[in-house]
Amino acid sequence: HSADYFDFAGCADKEAAVKLLQEAFDNGLIEKVTYDAKRALHLLTPLGIKLEALHDDVLLQAYLLDGERGNYDLLELGCSYLNSSLMADRENALAQAADITLQLCDQLNPRMSEMQVDKVYRDIELPIVPVLYDIERAGFLVDTKVLAELSVVMDAEITRLTQAIYQLAGREFNVGSPAQLGDIFEELNFEVSKRTTTGKISTSRDVLDELAEKYELPRLIIEHRELAKLKGTYVDAFPSLVNAQTGRIHTTLNQTIAATGRLSSTDPNLQNIPIRTEMGRRIRRAFIPADGCVLLSADYSQIELRLLAHVTQDPVMLESFKHNEDIHERTARAVFKARTPEELKEKRRVAKIVNFGIAYVIGPFGLAQRTGLSRHEAKKVIEDYYATYKGVKKFMDELPQQARDAGDIVRSIYGRMRRLPDLSNRNGQLRARAEREAVNMPMQGSASDIVKLAMLHVDAALKREKLHAKMILQVHDELVFEVPRDEVERTGTVVKEAMEQAIKIDVPLLVEIGLGDNWMSAKP
DNA sequence: GGGATGGTGC
């Protein structure tokens, strides 16, 4: 083979150039191999060029073969997978890139078959590229007026808090500086025990919570931090990120970052928009649909817990989901022997925390911290939990060794692979961490598979049904759509069906649909 | 520029 490049920028007759490119890219008989197909779509689509017969994307291949190598630069991949010693060719960098891409593809395809990640590649990662592209291009409409008003409100509140903090501290200082806050703690003779890794006084949230029981100042610091965080990260940042052409915010969905197969979102990250606090919810209300549309949010209900039931085959948990029970309530009754309504209320709270914690292999320490139980009580709770969910216990105990036997590899249900070399590390702490990551992968990784499959199914179903809803975001277990008002009902049905039937596992998948005039009110 | 610290989400 040979490689060449086309200097589009230096071309006098742009129209003729586009036409030439179009003939090649539109032609479904000419198979294309890319490095970063989503980027190619961003470049080609505005020129009116379709990318047909996308056969391979070496960036995705490299990610699926090793999701934890941070660097996917083409030359780095070349060094790792090609025999030839590569030197960056400054003269012919573009031709070289094309050449390396094709060579890599030939190397990586057989490796993918060997490692059995070809299925997740062909069925999920490669076909989802245009769906992700469409989401990025669609963007999310934001009411900047709501944000501007919020900014003023927050500013006034931050100023008020700052003055009150100065009063209590006895002097002025930079409230945003943990180091200076630490100095204040010393001056006020607060009993501060926890230190950071670098020996400084810790001013983290749990330290502040502790101190807040006795003092006013830390309470105000907590409030100040919340507001400063929300204002700085979201309210004041978003207006400048609104695209001048579209008037919308266009995030980037990264497909090759998370080791578990999740997407990540940057510039801005729309996957961590606040929801917990009242101020946070007010920010969510700034995310709105276009005129004539409503927002539709579709959430998988407890997808990771359902997957826990599926992969562990725990009979109690399977049964519970099959009967569509409230799993936290079931746990409260079965594990914590809740009987009366009052008991149930409190024990359900703890049960919920344990259920969520279990996916991360929560220990007595972590559970105690989250529930307010003592370490001793937390230990007992975990024991009781495993006594009820024996299949879960067995799975937790056996998976790390199974993974070691498989060559320090764990997989999601669709065959997505995660390498965990530290499963065999002699350092106990690193090994323990790898074991937690191993246990988490079947849940988080499989959930990623399912949501991605769902995105493909929904995309196809909307096209098939000639519906005009646009998918505008994915937030791990949630899909957000902008839907024309007169199609809301049918779209809801189609989306729910496509998501719930995305894959067949041993428990039903349940999707909750919400509608609203902003992202907050659309949350089911 | 980058580590340390802290804080949002699922």
Add this chain to the structure above:
DNA sequence: CACCGCACCATCCCA
């Protein structure tokens, strides 16, 4: 004693 999985991003502060 030790921190519980996956991300992104802000500010501070020293280099």
